[in-house]
Amino acid sequence: MDYLKENINEVKLDIEEAAKKIGKKNGEIKLIGVSKTIDVSKIEDAIEYGITDIGENRVQELTEKMDLLGDKVKYHMIGHLQTNKVKDIIGRVEMIHSLDRISLAKEISKRSKSEGIITKVLVQVNVSGEESKFGLEPKNAKEFIEEVSKYENIKIEGLMTMAPHVEDEIVIRKTFSDLRKLSEEIASDNYNNVSMKYLSMGMTNDYKIAIEEGANIVRVGRKIFGKRIY
Ligand SMILES: *Cc1c(COP(=O)(O)O)cnc(C)c1O
Numbered sequence: 604m605d606y607l608k609e610n611i612n613e614v615k616l617d618i619e620e621a622a623k624k625i626g627k628k629n630g631e632i633k634l635i636g637v638s639k640t641i642d643v644s645k646i647e648d649a650i651e652y653g654i655t656d657i658g659e660n661r662v663q664e665l666t667e668k669m670d671l672l673g674d675k676v677k678y679h680m681i682g683h684l685q686t687n688k689v690k691d692i693i694g695r696v697e698m699i700h701s702l703d704r705i706s707l708a709k710e711i712s713k714r715s716k717s718e719g720i721i722t723k724v725l726v727q728v729n730v731s732g733e734e735s736k737f738g739l740e741p742k743n744a745k746e747f748i749e750e751v752s753k754y755e756n757i758k759i760e761g762l763m764t765m766a767p768h769v770e771d772e773i774v775i776r777k778t779f780s781d782l783r784k785l786s787e788e789i790a791s792d793n794y795n796n797v798s799m800k801y802l803s804m805g806m807t808n809d810y811k812i813a814i815e816e817g818a819n820i821v822r823v824g825r826k827i828f829g830k831r832i833y
Contacts, residue, residue: 751797
């Protein structure tokens with residue numbers, strides 16, 4: 604399993620370098636190991652090699668892993684979340700990265716209230732405009748956030764996006780810098796109960812660029828765990 608240790612160290616080194624480039628410290632950037640399709644035993648090894656947070660995009664797979672791994676690691680829901688699955692993860696996840704509609708916000712708030720907790724969420728924005736991607740259109744983000752800020756058992760802590768599926772680094776970089784600018788605008792609007800503390804952007808192919816453009820959460824799967832077999 605030593606390739607896993609090597610991969611994790613390599614990603615951490617990359618993060619450190621990219622952070623340094625823009626005058627940030629390594630510790631300011633959170634690495635989420637995206638463990639979809641990956642066995643629990645491999646995830647346990649990754650935890651041993653320093654992974655503290657994992658991300659999953661399907662509720663069933665996430666809860667199965669929670670049952671097996673317990674509190675050894677923190678959990679992030681990073682994929683499209685169906686409203687009827689919210690009840691399965693409330694109180695068990697560190698953060699939901701994929702808030703993209705009011706009906707979902709309502710359900711998260713309702714379920715959180717009945718557990719007596721406040722759930723941390725990121726608002727997913729479809730900056731690139733690709734039709735295949737979930738998320739709000741950037742121009743609708745502010746109105747959405749203003750509405751959700753009234754929900755007492757949800758706390759918006761930032762934004763999340765995915766880069767478009769292209770090779771062109773300029774296009775990818777612009778996606779990330781556009782999200783950063785949007786988060787700065789929202790921050791300056793000072794909505795009650797909203798913080799723009801986190802920018803969750805950057806995956807295996809683009810996490811270095813994302814950090815240079817302001818990401819402080821990166822979600823890395825293949826570069827850590829290897830190719831996914833579905
Ligand atoms: C799969 C996935 C990732 C990780 O992708 P890699 O290319 O394997 O690093 C990150 N974010 C989301 C939302 C994902 O679904």
